[in-house]
Amino acid sequence: MKTNILKSISLRRTKLFKAVTALISLIILTIRDASAQDGNAGINEATTQVKSYFDTGTNLMYAIGAIVGLVGAIKVFKKWNDGEHDTGKVASSWFGSCIFLVVVATVLKSFFGV
Known part of the structure; x- marks a missing residue:
């Protein structure tokens, strides 16, 4: 056992x-x-893949900026029709966020040279 x-x-x-x-x-x-x-081959492949998505990403940021602009315009119009006094402040904040998205997309596109 x-x-x-x-x-x-x-x-x-x-x-x-x-x-x-x-x-x-x-x-x-x-x-x-x-x-x-070779580690360089992997880095170059990753760079190529990121560059291929960059144009689509900037176009997406432009589209989001356009949607933010439309929503902001509707909200400002509603406040203006309701007779509220802070319409200018709301308009500048919505317009500023829309401009920010467009500027960021443009600067990133020109900065990375894609």
């Missing part, structure tokens, strides 16, 4: 040792392959 338990423990240790050895070998091979690759 005692020998069966010892054989079982020995078999488990052997399986565990083989599994750990295989895992360590896999990690070493992965690290070796990763360090052998």
Whole structure:
């Protein structure tokens, strides 16, 4: 009975040792392959992907600016028709946020040269 338990423990240790050895070998091979690759190629690929999305992103910012402008115009018109006195303040804040979005999109586009 005692020998069966010892054989079982020995078999488990052997399986565990083989599994750990295989895992360590896999990690070493992965690290070796990763360090052998050129890091510049990955950076250039990421740059290309970001540049391909940049025009779409700036167009999206222009569209959001247009929507903000329309919503602001409607809110200002409503306040003006209701006879509220702070119409100028509300108009300048909505107009300013719309201009901010357009300026940020334009500056980013010209800054990154896309």
